[in-house]
Amino acid sequence: MEETAQNGADEIKPVSDTLLVLSKDTNKIEMVKGVDKDGNLQKFPPNEMQESGQLIRVDKHGDLFSNFFSNFYRQLKNPSHFNFFKVSEYDAVNTAKDLQQYVDQASLEEKEKLKEYEVLPKNTNPSKNQNTMENNTETQEYRFQPEQIDWKTMEKFGLNQEKLEKLNAMDPLLRGFKTNTLIPITINLGTAVSKMDVRLSLQTADNGEVAVNLHGIRKEPNYNLKFLGHEFTDEDKKNLKESGNMGRVVDLVNPKTDEIIPSVISRDRLTNELVAYRAEYMKIPDEIKGIQLDEHQKQTLLEGKPLYLEGMTSTKGTTFDATVQFNADKRYVEFIFDNNQKLQHSQSQKEDSSQNQSQDQNKNSEPPRVFRDKELDDKQYEKFKAGETVYVSGLVDSKGKEYQGYITFNKETAKTDFSFTNPNKLKEKAQPSEAHKTQKAVNTDGKTNESTKNIKEPLQSKQQEPANKQQQEQQKKPARSRGRKM
Known part of the structure; x- marks a missing residue:
């Protein structure tokens, strides 16, 4: 009662x-x-x-x-x-x-x-420390509800709730984040149809309605322009290009209210959009993969600086070292690995998510528009999306040297396969030589030729005519053709 x-x-x-x-x-x-x-x-x-x-x-x-x-x-x-x-x-x-x-x-x-x-x-497990890195993301209730979304606008982009759920995009949207991956959309302008990949987010407009934001891909941020009143130094630009995080707290100006807001700045690695996050909202965990942070280490992260940690333990039980840093786009402390390290351990949220995805979901995944910070042009992307091999130049390694190669999108694993040599050329080299063509045509393709059409046994390597007396006798006797004539 x-x-x-x-x-x-x-x-x-x-x-x-x-x-x-x-x-x-x-x-x-x-x-x-x-x-x-x-x-x-x-x-x-x-x-x-x-x-x-x-x-x-x-x-x-x-x-x-x-x-x-x-x-x-x-x-x-x-x-x-x-x-x-x-x-x-x-x-x-x-x-x-x-x-x-x-x-x-x-x-x-x-x-x-x-x-x-x-x-x-x-969604908070009281038996675990809620301030550990594993639980440092926003685990609270949704900020938006599905019925608040402007589905008519979504339909104009070729999207609906079912498609967004299949792309695992609904959960981050309802929590107030950008989608974790690029979403393919279609914009019908009447006279022309434009296709592009974007990250989506929801935002409450001044009139109280929930608006859909599109975050398109750009080649790179324009570091020469002021960002919310901040002028980038050479060190700022270098940090944003290399790690994606600027590495310090700076005063930004709210363009609507002129309020000065201490913030950290990061680069969205999928779209190259610059993102700011209030320093006062930054949450630093007490523990990262088994390492208890002291006050000095926490302060380093609160200042937006990178912090190198040794002896962390991955979810698989292996020990690893890595740099951690607060990312304004993700709104949590992330791992930043050296390019030369094997990525045995990925950021825990991504790792758990990828383990839970099935092969069917992988097959439905859209190929990325950007490969190793190199954006594909429309022609390249159409071929890449269709499963064809695409030549990509202007890639840069960890030492700043340019290199090039060939990429193919593997629909089964939803990953990009890279090769320094054209895999199609390797297939061509694997074709049978002239000496083997007759053997392959008869044994594999079911064809015949006049010299071997009555021989009952499979042809041997490089064989193009009867090999012995028995086969010569078979060849003299008329027999039904066992395939198409060569």
């Missing part, structure tokens, strides 16, 4: 739940009021409850509360600084006082037991 409280003579009002928060910095238990526009937690002491009367109230039903808390948690600037507890609104003040008394007297082990009662956002 649902818990209720009497409110007046006839009105029965359902009892709601609310949140208490333990601030790790101050060790204080307080009432939760909300989150301000900058992501700061609004709270007040329990003894001010009568004066405030503005505590959060949420329906007690599990799904409603879970969805609310996931969205609430996502808006917080530093959620890892707090522990949240769900209590009934009518018991909130007394529970807060009792909990404060417990915290004041509790040992470290006793404080750890509080985690059993802590509220966590959806």
